[in-house]
Amino acid sequence: MTTRKPLIAGNWKMNLNHFEAIALVQKLAFALNDKDFDKAEIAVLPPFTDLRSVQTLVQGDKLRIAYGAQDLSQHDGGAYTGEVSGAMLAKLGCTYVVVGHSERRQHHGEDDDLVNAKVHAAHRHSLTPILCVGEGLAVRQEGGHIAYSLGQLDGALRKVGPEQAKSIVVAYEPVWAIGTGEVATPEDAQEVCGALRVRLAELYDAEVASGVRILYGGSVKSGNIAGIMVQPDVDGALVGGASIDAGEFAKICRFSDMPG
Numbered sequence: 001m002t003t004r005k006p007l008i009a010g011n012w013k014m015n016l017n018h019f020e021a022i023a024l025v026q027k028l029a030f031a032l033n034d035k036d037f038d039k040a041e042i043a044v045l046p047p048f049t050d051l052r053s054v055q056t057l058v059q060g061d062k063l064r065i066a067y068g069a070q071d072l073s074q075h076d077g078g079a080y081t082g083e084v085s086g087a088m089l090a091k092l093g094c095t096y097v098v099v100g101h102s103e104r105r106q107h108h109g110e111d112d113d114l115v116n117a118k119v120h121a122a123h124r125h126s127l128t129p130i131l132c133v134g135e136g137l138a139v140r141q142e143g144g145h146i147a148y149s150l151g152q153l154d155g156a157l158r159k160v161g162p163e164q165a166k167s168i169v170v171a172y173e174p175v176w177a178i179g180t181g182e183v184a185t186p187e188d189a190q191e192v193c194g195a196l197r198v199r200l201a202e203l204y205d206a207e208v209a210s211g212v213r214i215l216y217g218g219s220v221k222s223g224n225i226a227g228i229m230v231q232p233d234v235d236g237a238l239v240g241g242a243s244i245d246a247g248e249f250a251k252i253c254r255f256s257d258m259p260g
């Protein structure tokens with residue numbers, strides 16, 4: 001069986017300017033030690049305008065913090081006002097890029113085809129997509145959450161080959177648990193993350209499925225991370241609100257020390 005190194009990624013959303021970004025990453029680097037970085041990969045996903053500052057700090061001080069962006073264009077360049085390409089992110093040393101976050105789907109009308117195009121765009125530039133899937137409240141109440149999330153996974157992975165699929169990170173983020181304080185129970189998270197892994201095995205094979213990291217996201221905090229992380233198919237967390245507080249995010253990164 002493949003060993004999957006946990007990934008704790010902080011999605012800052014539209015918070016923190018580049019000065020604040022530097023301060024947060026410095027505090028985080030100060031709060032965490034090599035043992036923490038050995039146990040889990042830790043990443044920050046700041047707004048585009050912060051990336052150059054974060055790059056300079058991380059590279060200059062040789063920090064073990066990975067970073068990436070919250071979105072990218074499906075295009076590689078050209079007359080697309082306001083867009084940022086995968087090539088630009090790669091040039092800034094980004095490792096990750098979030099694709100298909102529910103806030104992009106909801107506020108920017110991103111559908112599965114566009115999300116799929118963005119997954120391909122990320123791969124063209126050797127960026128690792130953190131592919132977000134997850135149902136809204138109505139779907140959950142009807143009991144359609146697994147089918148819905150698997151449908152989004154299928155759509156996003158169209159024409160993505162096994163080699164590329166191996167490197168993807170999937171994040172299960174039930175929309176009803178995002179920024180609401182409503183956290184899915186660890187069993188809820190496991191149910192869907194487990195089903196996503198089974199679907200990866202169906203789409204590819206057992207080796208791909210066992211290598212892909214599947215994160216949970218939605219109101220993750222230091223007080224609930226331990227219970228989530230002990231689930232067999234949960235390999236980390238995509239943290240929103242709690243990731244812009246360095247002390248709280250550092251505690252989440254030390255999930256094994258937190259109460260279960």
Ligand SMILES: O=C[C@H](O)COP(=O)(O)O
Binds near residue numbers: 179217219
């Ligand atoms: O990408 C992160 C998720 O949207 C979770 O956000 P949250 O931790 O603020 O609920």
